[in-house]
Amino acid sequence: MLADVPVAMIIVGLAAYLVLAGADFGAGFWTLAAGRGPQADEIRAFCRHAMGPVWEANHVWLIFVFVVAWTAYPVAFASIASSLAVPLFIAAVGIVLRGSAYALRGVVTAGRTLDRVFALSSMLTPFALGTVVGGIASGRVPVGNAGGDAITSWLNPTSILVGALTVAMCAYLAAVYLAADAARLDEADLVAAFRKRALASGLVGGAVALAGLLVVRTDAPHLWDGLTRGAGRAALAVSALGGVGTIALVVRRRFEPARASGALAVVAIIAGWAIAQRPFLLPGLTTAQAAADHTTLVALLVAAAFGALVLTPSLALLFGLVLRGRLDEAPPSPAPPAQPPAHPPSLPGRGVAALAVACLLSTVGFLVLAEPGWAHAVGIASLFGCVAATFVLVMAERPGPPRP
Amino acid sequence: MSAAGFAPVVQQYLLQARQMQALSLAVHIPLVCFGIAFPALVLVAEWRHLRTGDPVYRTIARRWSKTMLTLFAVGVVTGTILSFELGMLWPGFMASFSDVFGLGFALEGFSFFLEAIFIGIYVYGWDRLSPRRHFLAGIPVAIAGVSGSLFVIAVNGWMNHPRGFRLSGGQAVDVHPWSALFGNSYFWHELVHMYFAGFIVTGFLVAGYYAWGYARGRWGRYERAALTIALSAAALAAPAQVVIGDWAARTIAKEQPVKLAALEGLSETTRGAPLHVLGWFDGKDVKYGIGVPKLLSILAFHDPNASVRGLDTVPPADRPPVNVVRFAFQTMVGIGTALALLGLLFVYVRVRRRRLPQSRWFYRAVVAAGPLAVVALIAGWVTTEVGRQPWIAYGVMRTEQAVTGAGGIPIGYGALAGIYLVLAAAVFWALRRLARVPLETEDAR
Ligand code: HDD
Numbered sequence: 001m002l003a004d005v006p007v008a009m010i011i012v013g014l015a016a017y018l019v020l021a022g023a024d025f026g027a028g029f030w031t032l033a034a035g036r037g038p039q040a041d042e043i044r045a046f047c048r049h050a051m052g053p054v055w056e057a058n059h060v061w062l063i064f065v066f067v068v069a070w071t072a073y074p075v076a077f078a079s080i081a082s083s084l085a086v087p088l089f090i091a092a093v094g095i096v097l098r099g100s101a102y103a104l105r106g107v108v109t110a111g112r113t114l115d116r117v118f119a120l121s122s123m124l125t126p127f128a129l130g131t132v133v134g135g136i137a138s139g140r141v142p143v144g145n146a147g148g149d150a151i152t153s154w155l156n157p158t159s160i161l162v163g164a165l166t167v168a169m170c171a172y173l174a175a176v177y178l179a180a181d182a183a184r185l186d187e188a189d190l191v192a193a194f195r196k197r198a199l200a201s202g203l204v205g206g207a208v209a210l211a212g213l214l215v216v217r218t219d220a221p222h223l224w225d226g227l228t229r230g231a232g233r234a235a236l237a238v239s240a241l242g243g244v245g246t247i248a249l250v251v252r253r254r255f256e257p258a259r260a261s262g263a264l265a266v267v268a269i270i271a272g273w274a275i276a277q278r279p280f281l282l283p284g285l286t287t288a289q290a291a292a293d294h295t296t297l298v299a300l301l302v303a304a305a306f307g308a309l310v311l312t313p314s315l316a317l318l319f320g321l322v323l324r325g326r327l328d329e330a331p332p333s334p335a336p337p338a339q340p341p342a343h344p345p346s347l348p349g350r351g352v353a354a355l356a357v358a359c360l361l362s363t364v365g366f367l368v369l370a371e372p373g374w375a376h377a378v379g380i381a382s383l384f385g386c387v388a389a390t391f392v393l394v395m396a397e398r399p400g401p402p403r404p
Numbered sequence: 405m406s407a408a409g410f411a412p413v414v415q416q417y418l419l420q421a422r423q424m425q426a427l428s429l430a431v432h433i434p435l436v437c438f439g440i441a442f443p444a445l446v447l448v449a450e451w452r453h454l455r456t457g458d459p460v461y462r463t464i465a466r467r468w469s470k471t472m473l474t475l476f477a478v479g480v481v482t483g484t485i486l487s488f489e490l491g492m493l494w495p496g497f498m499a500s501f502s503d504v505f506g507l508g509f510a511l512e513g514f515s516f517f518l519e520a521i522f523i524g525i526y527v528y529g530w531d532r533l534s535p536r537r538h539f540l541a542g543i544p545v546a547i548a549g550v551s552g553s554l555f556v557i558a559v560n561g562w563m564n565h566p567r568g569f570r571l572s573g574g575q576a577v578d579v580h581p582w583s584a585l586f587g588n589s590y591f592w593h594e595l596v597h598m599y600f601a602g603f604i605v606t607g608f609l610v611a612g613y614y615a616w617g618y619a620r621g622r623w624g625r626y627e628r629a630a631l632t633i634a635l636s637a638a639a640l641a642a643p644a645q646v647v648i649g650d651w652a653a654r655t656i657a658k659e660q661p662v663k664l665a666a667l668e669g670l671s672e673t674t675r676g677a678p679l680h681v682l683g684w685f686d687g688k689d690v691k692y693g694i695g696v697p698k699l700l701s702i703l704a705f706h707d708p709n710a711s712v713r714g715l716d717t718v719p720p721a722d723r724p725p726v727n728v729v730r731f732a733f734q735t736m737v738g739i740g741t742a743l744a745l746l747g748l749l750f751v752y753v754r755v756r757r758r759r760l761p762q763s764r765w766f767y768r769a770v771v772a773a774g775p776l777a778v779v780a781l782i783a784g785w786v787t788t789e790v791g792r793q794p795w796i797a798y799g800v801m802r803t804e805q806a807v808t809g810a811g812g813i814p815i816g817y818g819a820l821a822g823i824y825l826v827l828a829a830a831v832f833w834a835l836r837r838l839a840r841v842p843l844e845t846e847d848a849r
């Protein structure tokens with residue numbers, strides 16, 4: 001059904017966000033829980049490092065989820081965003097603080113305050129986003145403009161539980177990935193440190209998940225029903241297997257497969273939620289009822305297909321380079337020797353100047369004086385031509401040694 | 405499809421909600437100017453290095469790319485706030501119409517995805533990729549910055565000129581998202597104007613930094629080369645912007661006559677309408693302004709006797725706040741004219757004399773030009789957005805029908821303002837530190 005496809009896209013987006021950006025958040029968590037001393041500094045530096053080239057790309061998955069949600073299910077999106085404005089605002093503030101602290105941290109060499117802001121916001125954001133999911137999953141967002149309770153729609157047993165679980169999952173994923181990275185770099189101390197952390201957070205995460213099931217049972221019975229029946233139960237089982245399997249793999253220091261199984265455990269939980277809630281987005285609002293016009297859904301799919309076409313190879317390139325360590329900090333390289341110019345600079349000929357003037361005249365004629373739309377298009381093209389040609393003229397330097 | 409538009413709500417803090425939205429946009433938009441223009445400037449520098457082998461251009465490209473990454477990161481997070489706010493502050497708008505314009509944001513999302521991917525490869529790939537590949541990795545960054553803004557501006561163009569749907573029970577039906585966004589006659593002038601604004605803001609701010617150094621004796625080959633690239637871009641974009649601005653004004657004369665009337669403080673429909681510079685609109689006329697007879701008719705319709713529609717063509721409740729819009733517009737045009745003159749002077753000296761200007765005053769003006777360009781940018785958006793009031797979707801939905809029913813807007817607004825203040829201070833401080841890294845150590849970093 002066309003109306004359900006965007007839900008699948010949202011689930012994929014959420015899963016990717018959790019598995020990729022979630023690990024970045026978790027890395028932030030571990031900078032806080034690194035303790036003191038030289039090894040702690042090393043751990044912190046390593047955490048920050050791992051995020052370097054990828055965090056912006058990872059972050060875009062959240063934007064993807066948002067735009068798909070509002071394009072495909074306008075009323076549901078608006079109900080959720082207005083009812084859950086408080087936790088969403090908290091999450092947004094967390095994202096701003098975290099991104100800024102990270103960007104600034106790249107500039108300064110020692111910044112205790114920045115480190116702290118970074119670590120705390122790395123926990124705040126996943127927690128707040130988790131409470132949003134909890135509010136939706138426990139049916140506390142009615143259809144309408146800010147119809148839910150401003151506080152209890154996100155501060156309730158299910159929300160708090162999902163928030164805590166999200167933080168735990170981020171920490172766990174990060175520890176597993178970081179252990180794998182450390183193993184790739186043969187950093188035995190760091191491997192040991194993150195292996196320990198992966199095991200601890202895996203156990204904590206599992207415990208929270210189990211306790212959570214009990215909470216859900218009383219607080220959100222319909223969700224419980226969905227999760228304990230049919231496909232929902234299967235998803236839950238996959239998640240449990242993935243979690244236990246990852247711990248076993250980490251114990252045996254098989255970190256690369258642990259990356260995959262850890263991600264699987266986390267993704268299965270999201271899938272389970274989606275299955276359990278089917279076919280309702282919000283109480284009384286099914287996906288079919290909430291879905292946008294047919295043309296919009298088709299347009300969204302076309303856009304997504306096109307996006308996938310461009311982004312898949314790009315992402316493969318990025319992660320390929322990162323996982324092969326090609327974008328790691330470079331060893332200091334000597335400045336390349338000043339080679340003799342490959343093409344000695346020369347002054348542009350008269351043709352460029354003539355082109356600039358011709359384009360200028362054409363701009364005046366077609367953009368300023370003429371009225372029809374096609375003329376404006378010609379005029380704009382001419383304007384770009386004029387600017388480009390003049391740029392060449394302006395940038396040109398006299399051949400020969402630079403003058404003072 | 406059973407969903408209908410939201411029922412009306414009472415929101416006593418509508419003004420604060422609008423201000424919160426405006427604040428967030430005013431923070432985002434100067435940053436994204438760097439997303440639009442900086443990649444192109446960095447690539448110009450790197451291209452020169454590849455062509456001439458001159459290491460100074462490599463140093464420029466490298467240093468600029470680090471600044472670019474920092475600003476990109478801040479642009480990303482401030483943009484995220486905006487996305488959240490669309491739903492948090494304007495749920496009525498989103499519930500009714502986000503299926504019409506949402507596609508624009510989806511495409512924008514893909515663009516920024518591409519930008520984020522390649523900016524990582526580009527900035528972390530110095531020394532690691534071959535020079536040619538490294539240069540190639542920069543090209544998608546430049547393209548995606550432009551295409552991303554294209555898609556958002558398509559949304560803004562749609563808000564100013566909504567089409568591609570039918571209304572039924574407060575809900576858009578019969579939606580044609582592609583033509584609504586891209587077949588829109590109100591879109592192209594905004595796009596081109598914003599694109600050039602990106603180069604004006606980025607170029608003058610970057611050049612202003614080196615011009616500042618000029619007064620303090622930092623004036624080596626590196627500084628001169630860097631200033632030349634940035635200033636050439638800005639100096640050419642600024643005069644072009646006047647031509648595009650004129651086109652924009654003619655477009656709104658056709659599509660949003662009430663906005664034009666507000667820009668010019670024209671209360672009654674007039675044949676051969678005059679144009680007023682400066683002055684104050686007192687509800688009927690422009691007082692204390694300098695009037696030029698018939699100029700408005702000439703500019704808007706190329707005919708000295710053309711009739712220009714006044715504010716009286718719509719009831720008072722449908723008029724934007726004239727003085728805000730007018731003041732913003734005049735600020736933009738005033739600054740825009742000054743920047744264009746400065747740019748032409750630079751172009752003249754470069755092309756005739758093949759050197760940089762030598763007057764101290766020129767460099768002082770360049771230092772001032774950067775912040776002024778930002779003011780013009782924000783003034784331009786205030787013109788567009790406040791001039792659109794009281795409509796969120798022009799002629800279709802009022803801002804008060806769009807706003808959230810939730811409480812606590814002033815708290816959110818205050819919190820955001822506080823955070824942005826701290827952030828501004830921190831970014832300023834960090835950019836200064838970045839700029840102080842001695843040049844020689846650059847390649848060893
Ligand atoms: C550096 C920035 C800058 C400069 C120097 C100018 N503008 Fe501008 N202007 C903008 C930046 C801008 C903008 C990017 O902020 C806006 C807001 C919406 C848009 O499309 O561009 C804008 C909007 C805008 C509008 C309203 C368009 C609408 O509502 O759709 C008009 C009529 C003009 N401009 C006209 C001018 C003229 C006649 C200028 C020259 C002297 C000028 N602008 C210089």
Ligand code: HEM
Binds near residue numbers: 440550
């Ligand atoms: C004229 C208006 C706008 C322009 C030209 C513009 C342009 C850009 C650019 C170039 C970026 C890339 C980041 C950077 O270069 O710093 C960006 C990021 C972003 N913008 Fe805007 N933007 C505009 C308005 C908006 C609005 C109204 C929204 C949302 C409602 C928005 C949402 C975003 C988001 C979510 C990002 C981050 C994308 C990411 O995760 O990479 N922008 N914008």
Ligand code: HEM
Binds near residue numbers: 563785
């Ligand atoms: C292309 C992207 C943009 C989109 C989609 C957009 C969207 C919106 C929305 C939804 C509102 C609130 C509703 C309303 O007041 O009508 C708004 C208001 C506003 N926006 Fe924009 N905007 C964009 C670009 C900008 C930029 C770049 C600025 C720069 C400063 C800006 C300035 C404002 C202002 C000043 C208001 C408040 C209007 C008032 O209070 O009267 N907008 N915009």
